[in-house]
Amino acid sequence: MIPVSEAERLILETVTLLPEESVALADACGRVLREQLVADRDFPPFDRVAMDGIAIRFEDFQNGIRNFRITGLQAAGSPQQQLIGKGTCLEVMTGAILPEGANVVVRYEDVSLADGHATVELDEVKFRQNIHGQASDRPAGAVLAEPGMKISPAEIGVAATVGKAHIRVSAKPKVAVISSGDELVPVEQVPLPHQIRRSNVHALSAALRQWGVEVSCHHVVDEKEQIRNTLGALLESNHALVLSGGVSMGKLDYLPEVLEELGVEKVFHRIAQRPGKPFWFGRKKGAAVVFALPGNPASSFMCLHRYFQPWLQRCLGQKAETPVYAQLSSDFTFKPPLTYFLQVKLAFDPAGVLTAIPYKGGGSGDLANLVDADAFLELPAGETDFNKGEAYRVWKYRYG
Known part of the structure; x- marks a missing residue:
């Protein structure tokens, strides 16, 4: 039996970076970026009008002019116009290019319009007010997003702005989820008194799909030959x-x-943890890595999040997430010399501190308790008393 840290190390040693592929922009959200997104021009690409109003010369206002003759309209998307003559202005729309010669935008709320003139009703204006300056966000050539980022709607917007109709991302891994046992029946079947419906395979595959994995689901009964044939093909x-x-x-x-x-080399079998002690992990050269998780629902669910997800993120080339810690909301005691993954409900206290409320449940077979909780709090081996206010690593399984 090995400690949690050693199990994690051995699993991560098997990481192989997945290949890249190109996908359409519309299909890229949630994938892991494998190229830099670079500004192809300045952000914004011109001095941009930031408010609806009028564009004037700062010098005219400083020289006492308050009434300006309107000479036209600069709309968003139209070619740049020019201020012509002293004491003139152009009406401008948000998003338009700033007219040539103008260096102040006064919003409509501070102007009165009558008879083709605009009167500024302010005592002072600031040079370049209400102007979003060219390259003030990013200059051309700036790196906007790095490989390893998980693409969100924010990165989609940036990619569209720089003209990336297709993006290079990590290919989706293929993972087979296999349940085993004569006692398990399909979801749609009414179980006999000695049977239960298959649930682990659905919970595990749902989590994997949420992480962008191509999943296939399988079931084997407690019969060696069927297990051998099924696993041999899936490997x-x-x-x-x-x-x-x-x-x-x-x-x-x-x-x-x-x-x-079948030629799968056992890397380890059994981790000094609860739940999930019987975890078996192995690899076959040139074939699949095998995460053989315990059959109890809380055990398999915890092991998937604690061990498989970090392994998957490395295979995808995804940047490591910042660890999350939460403070215990009450004292908790666990005496066995094992790392304990306590089911908890997460909440922020009035001071903004993330707290973990214990939901111990009925043990590793208590599937329903996962619904009440949000995460697993990793309590280290070697301690028995865990005090209110102490912070420990959190492994979240509920998002949004």
Whole structure:
């Protein structure tokens, strides 16, 4: 049995960067960027009018002129016009290029219009007020987004602005999720008294799809030959296998034995943690990495978020996320010498501190308790008393 830190290290040693692919801009949100997004021109590309109003010369106002003759309209998207003559102005719209010769924009709210003239009703104006200066946000050639970023709507807007109709991103990994056990029946089937519906495979695959993975779902019964045939094919056609159940010490837990028969090298089996102690991890050269998770719902769910997700992010070339910590809202005691992943509900206290409210539930088989909680709080091994106000690492599984 190995500690959590060692399990994490061994898993991350198997990371292989996924290849790149080009996708249409409309399909890029949520993918991991694999190229720089560079400003192809200044941001903004011209002195931009920031308010609807009139454009004047600062010098005219300083010389006492308050009534300006309107000589035209500078609309957004129209070619640049020019101020002609002393004491003139142009009406301007937000987003328009600033007229040549103008260096102040006075908003309509500070102007009265009558008989083709505009009277400024201010005692003072500032040079270049209400003007969004050319290149004031970013100059041409500036890097706007770096590889490794997860593309959000913000990056989509930037990519569109620089003319990227297609973007290079990390290819989606293919992952097979396999449940095992004679006691499991399909969701649509009414289980007999000794059976339960398959739930882990759906919870795990939903999380993987949320992370942008191409997922296929499978089920094997407790029969060696079927397990061998199914896993043998899936090992060669996927980047990773995520299995649920069949990895403990039971007489029908065949998965570790079959995996090793198929040439999968066992990296470790059993982590000093609760839940999720029987976790089996292995790899086959030139084939899939295998995450064989325990069958209890809270165990498999926790292990997926604590171990698989960081591994996936590295494979995608995604920048490491900043760890999140939360303070315990009450004292908690856990005596076994194991790392404990406590289910918690997250909330901000009146001071803005992220707090973790324990929702211990009924153990690793308590699927319903995951609905009440938001995250797992990682309580380190070697301690037994965890005090209110102490901060620990959080592994969130609820977003938005």
